[in-house]
Amino acid sequence: MSKVLVTGGAGFIGSHLVDALIEKGHDVRILDSIVEQVHGNKVPDHLNADAEFIKADVCDSEAVSKALDDVEIVYHQAAEVGVGQSMYEIVRYVKANDLGTAVLLEQMIKRAGQFKKLVVASSMSIYGEGAYNCPTCEITIYPELRSDEQFADHDWEIKCGKCGSEGEPIGTPESKPLFPTSVYAVSKQDQEQYCLSVGRAYKIPAVALRYFNVYGTRQALSNPYTGVCAIFSSRIMNDERPMIFEDGKQTRDFVHVNDIVQANLLALDTSEADYQAVNIGTGSPISVAEISRMIGRGLGKDIEPVIVGKYREGDIRHCVANISRAKELLKYHPKVKLEDGLKELLHWVSEQAPDDKVEVATAELAAHNLVK
Numbered sequence: 119m120s121k122v123l124v125t126g127g128a129g130f131i132g133s134h135l136v137d138a139l140i141e142k143g144h145d146v147r148i149l150d151s152i153v154e155q156v157h158g159n160k161v162p163d164h165l166n167a168d169a170e171f172i173k174a175d176v177c178d179s180e181a182v183s184k185a186l187d188d189v190e191i192v193y194h195q196a197a198e199v200g201v202g203q204s205m206y207e208i209v210r211y212v213k214a215n216d217l218g219t220a221v222l223l224e225q226m227i228k229r230a231g232q233f234k235k236l237v238v239a240s241s242m243s244i245y246g247e248g249a250y251n252c253p254t255c256e257i258t259i260y261p262e263l264r265s266d267e268q269f270a271d272h273d274w275e276i277k278c279g280k281c282g283s284e285g286e287p288i289g290t291p292e293s294k295p296l297f298p299t300s301v302y303a304v305s306k307q308d309q310e311q312y313c314l315s316v317g318r319a320y321k322i323p324a325v326a327l328r329y330f331n332v333y334g335t336r337q338a339l340s341n342p343y344t345g346v347c348a349i350f351s352s353r354i355m356n357d358e359r360p361m362i363f364e365d366g367k368q369t370r371d372f373v374h375v376n377d378i379v380q381a382n383l384l385a386l387d388t389s390e391a392d393y394q395a396v397n398i399g400t401g402s403p404i405s406v407a408e409i410s411r412m413i414g415r416g417l418g419k420d421i422e423p424v425i426v427g428k429y430r431e432g433d434i435r436h437c438v439a440n441i442s443r444a445k446e447l448l449k450y451h452p453k454v455k456l457e458d459g460l461k462e463l464l465h466w467v468s469e470q471a472p473d474d475k476v477e478v479a480t481a482e483l484a485a486h487n488l489v490k
Contacts, residue, residue, distance in 0.1 A: 366407030399439025
């Protein structure tokens with residue numbers, strides 16, 4: 119078994135990964151700064167007692183160097199997360215995600231031959247819009263952002279640039295041109311490419327896992343910039359209607375945290391995906407409005423979402439994973455059905471007391487002219 123470092127290992131995904139690694143017999147060390155917005159400035163109760171814990175910022179080169187002592191495997195999960203917030207707290211996101219990754223890599227390359235694997239958490243946000251087919255032209259469309267004029271007409275769907283027909287969403291492959299539409303997304307693209315390029319240059323086998331919309335227990339319910347499932351759960355638990363932009367028919371790929379962990383463990387056990395980026399999702403679309411209704415039913419509350427008919431700067435319409443590469447290279451197959459995963463999540467949510475801050479977060483976006 120190996121000595122493993124998990125940056126961000128106290129967080130939502132990181133802590134589940136730590137548990138799984140320890141269960142497999144690995145010796146795990148966590149480096150996490152315990153961000154107040156996520157953890158309320160205290161070490162979370164779910165932190166695995168069998169892991170060594172270092173409370174430090176990934177930008178602290180001395181702390182990172184210490185954390186890398188005797189380590190063979192690095193899982194780089196640490197990141198500031200929040201698409202909208204990243205557009206006005208730019209320094210914060212660039213520092214944590216870009217500089218933090220740079221510090222980690224600089225410390226790693228000082229230790230030639232020490233590392234067997236580097237797995238970095240990337241994101242579907244780097245794609246921007248997903249992929250589409252034009253049924254008229256019979257071509258694949260890789261659109262950029264919809265225009266303000268289209269939004270003003272409440273014409274939400276993607277159109278073919280050649281004939282104007284409405285595009286049909288398809289699974290987004292890793293080969294799609296990247297078009298990140300937020301500072302957060304740009305920083306995740308940077309994290310991915312830093313790790314893959316430095317890994318290739320220094321012969322550190324590196325894999326970038328592009329997570330789609332992850333949900334599950336331990337998500338920060340009081341953080342209004344976290345995932346959709348957590349945000350909706352927090353609203354409904356506080357008897358407030360979830361706010362949904364556009365018409366609610368935009369679709370996403372919701373993947374359970376256990377399947378994310380599965381992919382991370384598979385990446386450790388094979389060299390087939392080394393130096394590559396790999397989508398991790400389910401390949402199944404569901405609308406944002408339907409997710410809201412499923413959460414409401416699961417929590418026993420008859421609360422319909424508010425479809426606001428507005429849009430946020432940088433929002434995309436449809437993005438669902440093509441997971442062919444993950445199946446081929448990692449032998450990854452999603453195991454958790456959405457209905458089962460939500461049932462587990464909502465059982466956990468019902469025992470929490472989330473502080474709903476969505477309206478405050480939305481007001482901040484509006485104040486920065488990011489809601490229209």
